[in-house]
Amino acid sequence: MNENLIDDEGASGLGSALVKCINLSNLTLILSNNQIGDKGTQGLGSALANCINLSNLTLELSISLIGDKGASGLGSALAKCINLSNLTLDLSINKIGAMGASGLGSALANCINLSNLTLNLGFTQIGDQGTSDLGSALANYINLSNLTFNFASSQIGAIGALGLGSALANCINLSNLTLDLSYNLIGDEGVSRFVSALANCINLQNLTLDLVKNQIGAMGASDLGFALAKCINLSNLKLDLHENQIGDECTSGLGSALAKCINLQNLTLNLGSNQIGNEGTSSLGSALANCINLSNLELNLGNNQIGATGASGLGFALTKCINLSNLTLYLQQKQFIYFGL
Known part of the structure; x- marks a missing residue:
């Protein structure tokens, strides 16, 4: 899903859907070159924090609009995995x-x-x-x-x-x-x-x-x-x-x-x-x-x-x-x- 027009709302929505995959252990998300900022990153992170069985994660968010708040929030969420x-x-x-x-x-x-x-x-x-x-x-x-x-x-x-x-x-x-x-x-x-x-x-x-x-x-x-x-x-x-x-x-x-x-x-x-x-x-x-x-x-x-x-x-x-x-x-x-x- 890289090089699309995904924004904060889209990223948060994607995260909300992933929460329902309760047995998820392996996840690869390629979201580079979109319009995702701090809010979307935090929303995605909050969802990932609930994927307690996750053991392998690849998350690509390069070339986006992410700042300090987004990076910190994402880290806090991943710490719960x-x-x-x-x-x-x-x-x-x-x-x-x-x-x-x-x-x-x-x-x-x-x-x-x-x-x-x-x-x-x-x-x-x-x-x-x-x-x-x-x-x-x-x-x-x-x-x-x-x-x-x-x-x-x-x-x-x-x-x-x-x-x-x-x-x-x-x-x-x-x-x-x-x-x-x-x-x-x-x-x-x-x-x-x-x-x-x-x-x-x-x-x-x-x-x-x-x-x-x-x-x-x-x-x-x-x-x-x-x-x-x-x-x-x-x-x-x-x-x-x-x-x-x-x-x-x-x-x-x-x-x-x-x-x-x-x-x-x-x-x-x-x-x-x-x-x-x-x-x-x-x-x-x-x-x-x-x-x-x-x-x-x-x-x-x-x-x-x-x-x-x-x-x-x-x-x-x-x-x-x-x-x-x-x-x-x-x-x-x-x-x-x-x-x-």
Whole structure:
């Protein structure tokens, strides 16, 4: 029912009808790109609160007219779904700010039986306070094994990243984590504080981390690598650091850290537009050559300052990855890489 003309009255009416489905355990509602505001969201939430047997819920309300009251009210309602174990909630591209995110987080903290949570608040205005308060809810999720957060372009800085990281440190049973924090203002300090928490996620096997365009420099990248090196059970990693300011030295350090992830089998690494030259490229290759279990590698080093020396060094090093079966390289530069004959 997405891309229709459903308004507050329609959403509330839909909710009222769902209440009559007393045995409902699995529900998927796609209501994105409508004209649903706070009133409709609260009405829908009030109805869902009566679905006491609900265990799996997917609710998509992106591109709507939802503000702080709607987000808080929806959270309060979902907190009454005591049997909820799997929740996917998409509230992206709405008018939700820090107050709404805080209210949502406080309410969701009561969903203590959650094992799988996907929350999309990208392109909102939740900021540092909202992010920290949402993260605080994680402390109660002792059974959480799969977590996806999308907070892209949501006005998050170092303080918000710290709050989120502190919360993640409590999720010791987490095995799958996807975090999209792209297009924010986290910076070196924020990344350093945030990633230190990852070392506590000792059961983490699959990690997707999107930090595109976050003003991350040498210090942040170095601390990120140091933290990842402690995730010894990591087998699948997708790391996107496109459009930051990492440079040569920390590219090498990041590679060395990844080499310590001895169980790493699949790696997608995007370091495009990061002021990386020949030295960093060659060193990265040498480090990756030590990832002895690596079978699938996708490496993006486009739009840097890599010449023939760096490209050759990278290629030579990767030949030592004896278990590598699939390789994708992006090396397009501002200027052509020229190999003299």
